[in-house]
Amino acid sequence: MDLPHTMTECADPAVDQTVMKVVLAQPRGFCAGVERAIEIVERALAKFGPPIYVRHEIVHNRHVVEDLRSRGAVFVDEISEVPDGAITVFSAHGVARKVQQSAANRALPVTDATCPLVAKVHSEGRRYAGQGREIVLIGHAGHAEVEGTIGQIDGRVYLVQTVEDVASLQVSDPDKLAYITQTTLSVDDTRGIIAALVERFPGIVGPDVRDICYATQNRQEAVRHLAEQVDVILVVGSRNSSNSNRLCEIGAELGRPSYLIDDASHLDPSWFKGIRAVGVTAGASAPEVLVKGVIDGLRKFGAIEIDTLAGTPEDVRFKLPTEVSDA
């Protein structure tokens, strides 16, 4: 079992345990891109029957993946693992063109669950490349979305992860540069990296932090509000979930011990000793049922009051691909 991701040391044990309150961040949990991706697999299972082959984890959440697997989804790393003719789904993170090409070469029936906001970054990158610019992608090395985005752009793409990376970046022509970003970054860190890029390459163009998606931005803002109200923060999400990790980091940066947990089984009573308020949020790929489980777990540790903070309302919904929209 994964150990919970501890971002800082535990809270001050000198505070007397009185009544522990649970404060829920709003918004939290599923975004429109994750809901759409899961619905695509569910509808494909209903329409075509199992097995449905999914390239890469459909979204970065262990529980979601295990649930879909139990219903007949088969998760693979490479298209070569998909049998001829099998129904195939690309994950919400997007794929490189060569993956699309190898599926097309084999005439696999593909439904693409790439989040439309990730697809928008792809087309932005291609547009900049079409203007003869080299691309700087701000993102995390090895993340599925980053690999997909790099693989969607013809021409040179430089990956930068930090301000230090910007300092050592060597490009062909500093006047022919553009930047794009992964959708699930820290808004503050990304602003710092963009400022460093603009300082070093004044001619660079890009979308500022607008490509960090609405769900990422709203959840980060909500965890900032949460940190003002609580002593400890729990982020429900899996360790490979980029946006969940950012929420945990923000909580820790604001001085609150913050823990990334897959579910209630990761709760550790020592975190709540002397604590008056515990905040709970969830990454964009974490189902609300896991949050409910965590609240139930906290009740066992003495939580008796549950509050939900006001937050930015979300009503985003993306259209389903035609292959499954009538399923």
Ligand code: SF4
């Ligand atoms: S986190 Fe944002 S970009 Fe990623 S799937 Fe959700 S809405 Fe799309």
